[in-house]
Amino acid sequence: MRHALDLARKGAGYVLPNPMVGAVIVKEGKTIGAGFHERFGGAHAEVNALAQAGNAAKGATLYVTLEPCSHYGKTPPCVDAILAARVARVVVAMQDPNPQVAGNGIARLQEQGVQVDVGLLTAEAVDLNKPFIKFITKHRPFVTLKIAQTLDGRIADAHGASRWISSVEARKLVHQWRFEAGAVLVGIGTVLQDDPRLTIRHADGPQPFRIVLDRNLRIPLTSQLLTDEFAKKTILITSDARSDSLKIEQIAANGARLLQLPLQNGRFELSQVLAALAELGIAHIFIEGGADIASAFLQANSVDRLCVFVAPKIFGAGKTAFQIPGYSAKYPLQLRSASWCAIGPDMLLEADVFAGEQEESRKISNKD
Secondary structure, X not given: OHHHHHHHHHHOOOOOOOOOOXXXXXXXXXXXXXXXXXXXXXXXXHHHHHHHHHHHHOOOEEEEOOOOOOOOOOOOOHHHHHHHHOOOEEEEOOOOOOOOOOOHHHHHHHHOOOEEEEOOOHHHHHHHOHHHHHHHHHXXXXXXXEEEEEOOOEEEOOOOOOOOOOOHHHHHHHHHHHHHHOEEEEEHHHHHHHOOOOOOOOOOOOOOEEEEEOOOOOOXXXXXXXXXXXXXXXXXXXXXXXXXXXXXXXXXXXXXXXXXXXXXXXXXXHHHHHHHHHHOOOOEEEEOOOHHHHHHHHHOOOOOEEEEEEEOOOOOOOEEOOOOOOOOOOOOOOEEEEEEEEEOOEEEEEXXXXXXXXXXXXXXXXXX
């Protein structure tokens, strides 16, 4: 099963909004077939593994990281292929999280006399597909927030300069994360200051969607996000009260997509933003905005994963990463499953954010 999990990870960035899945077929102690879901719309892991095993799959054991599908989608049901190959046993890491189909594949295999065991390395399988699980169960994208800061917590110096706080090694990793998420989000402030492209240059694969929160439609028509060869991957989110018809037409002519959403007290309701992006099939969003965007998403309990690069530098003054009211030393925003590692000269913190717990903590803190 660990081999299957390793294979599944090869699909990162290629298969969303589908899950990453790996499969290994074993017979008489030897691996006779292995495969993974290689791209969205392509053959599933089980089918690829069975193709490699051929007729030898008869009587073998199939290890798969996710319950085999039993319904028609972009490909036929994997259960049909497993039954046709006459596999004797199927070991499943986790049940399909989709409530509409969960357990159906397992039940059908069992009805046809196949031995099915569920629950081997489940925690690892769940961790592998957290974005897919949230997307399929909550109909919202998984949100990863990335911050790069100095040792004294600054994301920009006293003059607003921020390039480059993190190292070359850290920036290469960020490009890999952009690719794996498939969508990058920033605020209009980042666009006006840096004119970024938000593309991937250190990873091989499709370019991500570039999402900009721009309630007043301030983006220059000359910005790279609207004029480069990937303009069709740009999504601008602006107020539904904007009536700049000429600018809207010019943006559309460049190929970019415009989403107009209502404002509440002059700001976007981030739950509506995420719902609108989910409707476009976006399952994972990688946020690279500044302090305002980072703080807004954290305050709205809309962050699932936090990644913070800490560079061995001290600015002494400047902008800090987070300004979130309602937390305190007694009731902090508490992270979970935190881990540290070195990325070049920088340190990287990765941790989970549990929104429900944070909301209760803030309510208690505000009462105090």
